[in-house]
Amino acid sequence: MAPDNILVQVRDVCVQFQQHTALQQISLDVQRGKIITLIGPNGAGKSTLVRVVLGLLTPQTGTVFRQTGIRIGYMPQRINIDPVLPLTVARFLSLGGVKQTPILRYALEEVGAAHTFKRPLQSISGGEMQRVLLARALLRKPDLLVLDEPIQGVDINGQYELYELIAQIRKQRGCAILMVSHDLHLVMSATDYVVCLNQHLCCSGHPETVTQHPAYLKLFGARAARDLAIYTHHHQGKTENG
Numbered sequence: 001m002a003p004d005n006i007l008v009q010v011r012d013v014c015v016q017f018q019q020h021t022a023l024q025q026i027s028l029d030v031q032r033g034k035i036i037t038l039i040g041p042n043g044a045g046k047s048t049l050v051r052v053v054l055g056l057l058t059p060q061t062g063t064v065f066r067q068t069g070i071r072i073g074y075m076p077q078r079i080n081i082d083p084v085l086p087l088t089v090a091r092f093l094s095l096g097g098v099k100q101t102p103i104l105r106y107a108l109e110e111v112g113a114a115h116t117f118k119r120p121l122q123s124i125s126g127g128e129m130q131r132v133l134l135a136r137a138l139l140r141k142p143d144l145l146v147l148d149e150p151i152q153g154v155d156i157n158g159q160y161e162l163y164e165l166i167a168q169i170r171k172q173r174g175c176a177i178l179m180v181s182h183d184l185h186l187v188m189s190a191t192d193y194v195v196c197l198n199q200h201l202c203c204s205g206h207p208e209t210v211t212q213h214p215a216y217l218k219l220f221g222a223r224a225a226r227d228l229a230i231y232t233h234h235h236q237g238k239t240e241n242g
């Protein structure tokens, strides 16, 4: 059992693929209504941890507790679509079980992709696709939204927009969000808690704390300093403008 405000509790989880250790002694709490971001280099185990949280992968050791009855909306890193399959965005969204047009339209409106409703899925842009996947996850009315690299294939302006949208969704719906990101500076203002992974848990805490942590600086080096400078600038700008 975990306190009611903890949606998912991961304790001392280890995952091994053949001889390779993907996760080592990882503990994590996903709190109701909070945004938690997993960062780490390629192969650090971020997607593996996401799969553990989702219950798609059973760790060799450790425990995972999920509050009973919680709904989880998942936006995967990518999906494979048959290029010749005639599938509109509306039909794609309805495959999740919700068929009512107004509800599907509303979900697309919420993510700023209402214009794609009747379009063939194969014809929409990378950024639009990310929004459609987000809409699909929202149709589950999630208590927890899990986003595995939501900005993949999105240009830099689109990335800021998407993170703003994610922050707005949390504000409006009050759901918890667990997301994976490579770019901490982009997500910092939209994140309550950061977990820095590299098979083991390098450091965790509030974004400002993590970016100054020796383990984070060791892992990301010069980029970390640049990220902090960008964040500080961005953050100060925001404060000055109210």
Ligand SMILES: Nc1ncnc2c1ncn2[C@@H]1O[C@H](COP(=O)(O)OP(=O)(O)OP(=O)(O)O)[C@@H](O)[C@H]1O
Pocket (backbone or CB within 6 Å): 017, 018, 020, 022, 040, 041, 042, 043, 044, 045, 046, 047, 048, 049
């Ligand atoms: N099903 C699997 N079988 C074998 N090895 C796997 C499997 N899934 C993941 N791995 C390995 O586990 C390690 C962690 O992979 P994971 O995808 O979790 O990393 P990641 O941090 O999400 O990486 P990226 O940033 O590149 O997406 C990698 O070395 C990967 O090759």
